[in-house]
Amino acid sequence: EDKVVQSPLSLVVHEGDTVTLNCSYEVTNFRSLLWYKQEKKAPTFLFMLTSSGIEKKSGRLSSILDKKELFSILNITATQTGDSAIYLCAVESSGSNYKLTFGKGTLLTVNP
Amino acid sequence: IAGITQAPTSQILAAGRRMTLRCTQDMRHNAMYWYRQDLGLGLRLIHYSNTAGTTGKGEVPDGYSVSRANTDDFPLTLASAVPSQTSVYFCASSQVWGAEQYFGPGTRLTVT
Numbered sequence: 352e353d354k355v356v357q358s359p360l361s362l363v364v365h366e367g368d369t370v371t372l373n374c375s376y377e378v379t380n381f382r383s384l385l386w387y388k389q390e391k392k393a394p395t396f397l398f399m400l401t402s403s404g405i406e407k408k409s410g411r412l413s414s415i416l417d418k419k420e421l422f423s424i425l426n427i428t429a430t431q432t433g434d435s436a437i438y439l440c441a442v443e444s445s446g447s448n449y450k451l452t453f454g455k456g457t458l459l460t461v462n463p
Numbered sequence: 464i465a466g467i468t469q470a471p472t473s474q475i476l477a478a479g480r481r482m483t484l485r486c487t488q489d490m491r492h493n494a495m496y497w498y499r500q501d502l503g504l505g506l507r508l509i510h511y512s513n514t515a516g517t518t519g520k521g522e523v524p525d526g527y528s529v530s531r532a533n534t535d536d537f538p539l540t541l542a543s544a545v546p547s548q549t550s551v552y553f554c555a556s557s558q559v560w561g562a563e564q565y566f567g568p569g570t571r572l573t574v575t
Contacts, residue, residue, distance in 0.1 A: 382561060393553055393566035394506070439506065443561060450522070451496075451564075453506040 353378040355442050357454035365462050368430050372457045374440030375422040378450070382443040384416055384423050389437040389456070397425070397438075430461045466490070467567035469554050475573045476544050484539045484570050486554030494557045495537040496521075496564060497529060499550040506553070512537055513560040544574045 354377045364370055376384065383401045387394035398407045400416035400423060407414050411430075416423045427434055437456040444450045467488040476482050488495065497509040498521075508521030512531040526548060528540045537556075541548055551571050555564040 385563060387566075392568050396563045396565060399563045441506070445561070451508055452522075455503070455505040 353442070353444060353450060353452045355440055355452045355454040357438075357440050357457050359457060360455070361458040361460070363460045363462065364430055366431060368461075369426065369428045370430060370459065372425040372427075372438050372440075372459070373422060374424070374454055376440075376442045376452075377421065378442050378444045378452060380444045381418065382445045385441045385443070385451075386414055386423070386425050387439040387441065389439055390435075394439055427459075430459075432461050432463055435459060435461045467554055467556055467565060469552075469567040469570050471570060472568070473571040473573075475575060476541075478545055478574055479543050482541045482544055482572070484541075484552055484554075484572070486537045486539070486567060487535050488537075488554075488556045488565075488567075489535060490556060490558070490565070491534060492556035492558050492565075493534070494560045494562070494564075495531065496555040496557075497527070497537070497539045498553045498555065499523065499548075500553060500569075501550050509539065509552075544572075546574045548572065549574045 358373045386397040398414045403418040411428045414425045439456045440454040470485045493514045496511045498506045500506045507523045510529040512518045515534045553569045554567040557564045
């Protein structure tokens with residue numbers, strides 16, 4: 352059975368701190384790993400990772416994938432209160448049946 | 464404004480009733496998806512469609528049906544609602560099969 356495990360489940364930091372969110376996975380026929388940010392409503396796309404060792408960056412957020420050790424990290428530097436959200440990791444697998452398996456998410460709270 | 468819309472925003476439904484959740488996108492995306500999000504279980508894929516005219520089952524398809532008569536619309540039907548179908552339902556789309564997904568605002572459904 353495919354698994355996606357995120358850690359920590361929740362995290363409270365102060366503005367300006369740097370945080371690292373973790374996502375480990377066990378899937379057959381790995382295709383890609385995706386990160387989403389969910390505030391009050393719908394998840395919004397952050398990154399899609401398909402290759403090991405290539406960092407993707409968007410402003411203060413960055414992410415990298417390790418396909419040998421089966422994990423990804425999402426880094427947020429100089430956190431702001433607007434970064435408070437649930438961060439979701441999902442893994443796509445291909446094959447006879449398409450699957451997109453989500454982790455349970457990490458709840459990040461950034462206090463002023 | 465380009466994007467995905469869902470209707471209704473929320474609904475309270477008596478058990479045994481039939482209900483269709485609507486989803487429309489105007490981005491001409493080929494692939495569309497339906498998820499449910501439950502506390503402690505995360506996002507789970509119900510059904511998907513990789514192009515108009517085709518549909519497939521996700522992780523939790525029982526009790527739900529979908530159709531994809533055209534590119535823009537992907538309705539989700541509960542033929543006879545049960546309380547365990549109380550959830551927040553998200554529709555999503557991606558330009559092509561397996562690309563990053565963009566989510567609608569969600570429908571909060573309560574089955575009593």
